[in-house]
Amino acid sequence: DSFDILGDGVKELLVGRDDGMIEIYNFESADDPVLRHDYALSESIASIQGGCVGKDGYDEILAATYSGWLTGLTTEPVHREGGSGEELKLSQEMQSKISSLRNELEQLQMKVLQERERYQQSSQSSTAVSSVPAFSVNDKFTLNKDDASYSLILEVQTAIDNVLVQSDAPLDLLDVDKNSAVVSFSSCDSE
16 A cells, blocks of 8 residues: 555555565655565565554554454554653543443453353264364465575464475475474385
8 A cells, every 4th residue: 555654745655465564665765665664463464554543643554464353553652651640540431441342351251151161062962063164274385586495384264283294305494583383304104
């Protein structure tokens, strides 16, 4: 997207990448764009948009991730300073928002407990049928020309416990900064 997030009268280029990076590029000169800010998310970004969403007068960047989460980056100051010894007083509107969110959270926790209990009861009955849920997998296998290696990127809307890679040819697995996996090797019987 292009949006004037810095408020300098010139639109910046907002980029959301597959590796989870959000980048803001500024066109200070007619030549190449300059990276002004970046922010890393833990999953790939499906969509990015700049605008005023949460509070008037403060521009924001909204990013939708692969699993459906919405993340917002705002220009609103996060910290408010109070005078020495003063307690921060919340407005009536803010107190009612907090109360409403607490009530909603309690209701959601109750729903989760009820559904867990219902699942436990149904899974222990004699007529229970087990099935593996179908998940959409976002996968990429790309060649990195600089070091002649391939990158395998897997994303799914649930936790990934194990990934098994089997090959007839010998493989070297390279560790990268973004990788949180523990690699283990085992030889395979050729027959």
